[in-house]
Amino acid sequence: MRSLFQSRGAALGVLSSAALMTILDGSIVTVAMPAMQRDLGFSPAGLSWVVNAYLIAFGGLLLLAGRLGDLIGRRAMFLAGNAVFTAASLLAAVATGPGTLITARFLQGVGSAMASAVILGILVTLFTDPAERTRAIGVFAFTGAVGASLGQVLGGVLTDVLSWHWIFFINVPIGVAVIALALPALPRDTGAGLASGADVLGALLVTSGLMLGISAVVGIERHGLLAGRTLALGGVAALLLAGFLVRQATAADPLMPLRVLRSRTVAGANVAQILTVAGMFAFQVLVALYMQRVLGYGALETGLAMLPAAVSIGAVSLLASARLSRRFGERAVLLAGLVLLVAAMGWLARVPVRADYATDLLPVMVLIAGGGLVLPALTGLGMSGAREDDAGLASGLFNTTQQIGMALGVAALATLAASRTEHLVADGRDQAAALTGGYQLAFTASAGLLAAAFLVALLLPRSARPQDDPVRGEDDSVRHDEQQQGKPGDDRDGRRGGGAGRAGQRLGLEEPVDAGHDRDVRGVGDTEGAARSGAGTSGGEAQ
Numbered sequence: 001m002r003s004l005f006q007s008r009g010a011a012l013g014v015l016s017s018a019a020l021m022t023i024l025d026g027s028i029v030t031v032a033m034p035a036m037q038r039d040l041g042f043s044p045a046g047l048s049w050v051v052n053a054y055l056i057a058f059g060g061l062l063l064l065a066g067r068l069g070d071l072i073g074r075r076a077m078f079l080a081g082n083a084v085f086t087a088a089s090l091l092a093a094v095a096t097g098p099g100t101l102i103t104a105r106f107l108q109g110v111g112s113a114m115a116s117a118v119i120l121g122i123l124v125t126l127f128t129d130p131a132e133r134t135r136a137i138g139v140f141a142f143t144g145a146v147g148a149s150l151g152q153v154l155g156g157v158l159t160d161v162l163s164w165h166w167i168f169f170i171n172v173p174i175g176v177a178v179i180a181l182a183l184p185a186l187p188r189d190t191g192a193g194l195a196s197g198a199d200v201l202g203a204l205l206v207t208s209g210l211m212l213g214i215s216a217v218v219g220i221e222r223h224g225l226l227a228g229r230t231l232a233l234g235g236v237a238a239l240l241l242a243g244f245l246v247r248q249a250t251a252a253d254p255l256m257p258l259r260v261l262r263s264r265t266v267a268g269a270n271v272a273q274i275l276t277v278a279g280m281f282a283f284q285v286l287v288a289l290y291m292q293r294v295l296g297y298g299a300l301e302t303g304l305a306m307l308p309a310a311v312s313i314g315a316v317s318l319l320a321s322a323r324l325s326r327r328f329g330e331r332a333v334l335l336a337g338l339v340l341l342v343a344a345m346g347w348l349a350r351v352p353v354r355a356d357y358a359t360d361l362l363p364v365m366v367l368i369a370g371g372g373l374v375l376p377a378l379t380g381l382g383m384s385g386a387r388e389d390d391a392g393l394a395s396g397l398f399n400t401t402q403q404i405g406m407a408l409g410v411a412a413l414a415t416l417a418a419s420r421t422e423h424l425v426a427d428g429r430d431q432a433a434a435l436t437g438g439y440q441l442a443f444t445a446s447a448g449l450l451a452a453a454f455l456v457a458l459l460l461p462r463s464a465r466p467q468d469d470p471v472r473g474e475d476d477s478v479r480h481d482e483q484q485q486g487k488p489g490d491d492r493d494g495r496r497g498g499g500a501g502r503a504g505q506r507l508g509l510e511e512p513v514d515a516g517h518d519r520d521v522r523g524v525g526d527t528e529g530a531a532r533s534g535a536g537t538s539g540g541e542a543q
Helices: 002-040 049-072 074-093 098-126 130-161 171-185 200-218 228-250 264-293 299-305 307-328 330-348 357-382 391-426 431-458 476-485 500-507 521-525 535-542
Strands: none
Touching: 002 049, 002 074, 002 098, 002 130, 002 171, 049 074, 049 098, 049 200, 049 391, 074 098, 074 171, 098 130, 098 391, 130 307, 130 357, 200 228, 200 391, 264 299, 264 330, 264 357, 264 391, 264 431, 299 307, 307 330, 307 357, 330 357, 330 431, 357 391, 391 431
16 A cells, blocks of 8 residues: 555656646746847737747647547646647747747647646546545645746746746756656556547637637737727637537537536636636736836845745645645635635735835735635635546646636736726826836736635535545535435446446556545545645746
8 A cells, every 4th residue: 555655646746746847937937038038039019929829829728638638548648748848848948039939838838738637637536535635736736836936036047147048948857857757657547539539620619719719818908808809809719619519519429528517516616716816817927017117126036025925825735725625625715715815915905106025015925825725625626526537628627717717817907907007107197106006906806806706616515524425526416316316426428436446447557446545436526625726737827
């Protein structure tokens, strides 16, 4: 049993390292963008595509990559994604012109989507015991929180001491090491086969729809909400995504079986995540901009100023979130964390032009520890309906809604801040006061988004016993009916159930599964105690 735990521990280390590499890359890039602009001759509009090219590829491919992981094997998808990301990082490091760098960033987004989409799917099938899973995703959340803030510090050091090229070079040895360690650490799985869900038309519809939709949203700040470009791209994206849903409802072998959205818990968690991630954009990005543009902090100083937030989020996610989730349930932990985040954004809404760090900003860095409760709890709830044959899809869906929330946060809050600043400048305010007024409005809107997430979380089903609920990801009424009828919880596809032997065979595990760690479908869905980060895997890209 000890060797099995060690193997899963090694796998957790590999998965966390891969996520850390992606998060570091995202936060490092934002710090180094001014240097890239000077060296490569980017126009102000062109520079935004260093981030946008990544976001469009990453957000557009997550759902498809997650489902393909279920079909061809999540381990294979993870390895291939890291290989693409590493090669693209090398291309970005040697870029000598804007076109090459933007192409490399797009390819980085492709590779990151392939790897990130299946990470949670691998994790929930490795750690089926609720207590172990909460601890595992707490560790995963910790690496995300640390990476998001350390990236800003590391980016400043690498850019100032060496050059911006090294922010991409650093990914190459890390990527090679992750691949080398993943080969023996991750269990082999063969997947269900392309015949079980190779919906080519559905894949084209969802991928093009998401890419166009994200492109429309990230362009709102520059072009405006009601601009022709925004409305055209948004309208086409909406039609494509509507066509995708119709296709999934009628296809014999859909890319995304709509059963994944039947659970109120899963659907509600994904909606809450969109609102939470959108609201947290104000902290991840606008606080750093406030420090630099209003308070005059440098890149390195900004990273150090935000380091207490990483410590508080990481400490809570690693030391407290799993324990609290096991005792009170993820819904209660989510609600408590959202209260802290609303308080943090409310505190920022009154930030002055000449702020004192100890009294005006440090309390926010402490209250933001609520993120160490919110993001892990959201992950556990969002993955609660995952089954062994569609865990990658659930993971891809969860990561996709995270990207949607990020894009909406960029569009809504950045646009609000910029518009308010322009009006204050027109009214005669000096630049610092105008900028502060714009950020205050964005922080207020952020508090509103987080309050809306709180209301959504209130509607999530309650769990009577967080640790012992035998069937997760289903409404209480369904569970009650099954218990009354004595049925094991079979769904329409007839694929629920099965003992440890069958589950182990489907996963292709080379190690025996202990009876106390049964890997049947109910074990995979038993995630009331699970947790997760988010700025996590991809949240760093918004920074």
